Amino acid sequence: MIARGHTRIGGRPVDAARLAAGNMEVTLLSYGAITRDWRIGGRSIVLGYDDPADYGDDPYFVGVIAGRVANRIAGGRFMLDGMAVDLPLNDGPNHLHGGPRGLGKRFWEMEEDSGANSVRLTCVSGHGDGGYPGRARFEVVVRLSETRLTYEIRAEVDRPTPINLAQHNYYNLTGGSLAGHELQIAAAEALAVDAGGIPTGKRLAIADTPLDFRTTRALGEPVPQADLCMVLSGAEPAAVLSAPGAPTLSFFTDQPGLQLYTGEHLGGRFRPYSGLCLEPEAFPDAVNHPGFAPIITFPEAPYFQRLSIEVA
Known part of the structure; x- marks a missing residue:
């Protein structure tokens, strides 16, 4: 429904859609194609603002579809067809998640398909919008089963242009510390990055490091600092997140990378390290x-x- x-952001109306199946319930907003809430057995497992209007000023990309190009582009510059x-720069000297007016800050059209228990969100971005060449029509279909x-x-x-999107939920399965959360990622390597988070072009072996999650283990205390693109091996599921007494989430994706971000820079109503991002994507700065x-x-x-997330 x-x-x-439902609310207003920047003086414009924003719609909210609710999907329910079994013991799960998901709430979506027509601003940013945001997943505002995901509840399992009545417990919210993603970070979100109590007042949906607060998403208008959110600097953390909470729940959005990030793009046109998710993650970072070095210096906000690239060459396309020799030009x-x-x-625009919005992460120090770099371009992040489509810039200050990326898809996560746009108003989307929303329609429901009750027969499929799904919601379709669409957004058209014109040529030159956000600095990107070409007109692009985006569509996100969110479907919930039991x-x-x-x-x-x-x-x-309508012409060659870069596209790399990422769903940007922050997961917290218990509502408490992430330390007891257990994580498995099907990756033996991550992309090496410089101090600005820009890939160097090299791959970093992560075996026997704090970022080696090939075997399920607890994040631990302190939660490791991470904002890296893990190079997925192709094994399924790509990642599994669980916690004692909480549901287990298994992530299935067709993307080559998975950005692991442990929320170091969260602020405002969110504590640092209070939410974990697992963002399927193409490689940053590709x-x-x-x-x-x-x-x-x-x-x-x-x-x-x-992206399909299985709940057990």
Whole structure:
């Protein structure tokens, strides 16, 4: 069910949709295609603002669909067809999650499909919007069953342009410390980054380091500092998150990378390290690394990403 005009952000109405199945309930907003809440057995397992209007000023990308290009682009610049493209900077000297007016700060159209227990969100970004070339039409279909929450994300463009989207929930399965949360990630490597979080082009072996989650283990105290793209091995599930007395989430994705962010820089109503991001994505700054899989989307080859989270 969609509640039209649930709140207002920047003077514009924002709709809210609620999906329910079994003991699960998900609330979505038409601003930022945000997952505002996900409850299992009455307990919220993602961070969110009590007042949905607060998302208008949120600097942490809580629950959004991040893009047009998620993660960082070095210096906010890349070359496309021999021409330099300059993007606004919003992370020091770099461009992050589509810039200050990325998809997470846009108003989306929302419609429900009660037969499929799903919500479709659409947003059109014009040529030059946010500095990006080309017109792009984005679509996110969120579907809930008794055992799964699924995001299917598409983009159609009218000319070659980079697209790399990421669903940006912060997970906390207990409402308390992350220290007791147990994590498994199917990755033996991460992308090495510089001090600004920009990939160097090299891969970092993480075996026997605090970031080695090939075998399920607790995050521990203190929670490790992490904001790295894990190089997924292709094994399924890509990641598993659990905690004593809480549901277990298994993440299935078609993306090559998974950004692991332990919430070091959270603030405001959120404590640092109070939420964990597991963001399936293409490799960050791929537009500036010929050795990474390309993220240029073409009119004849639309963008598609599928994230399915199984609950047990």
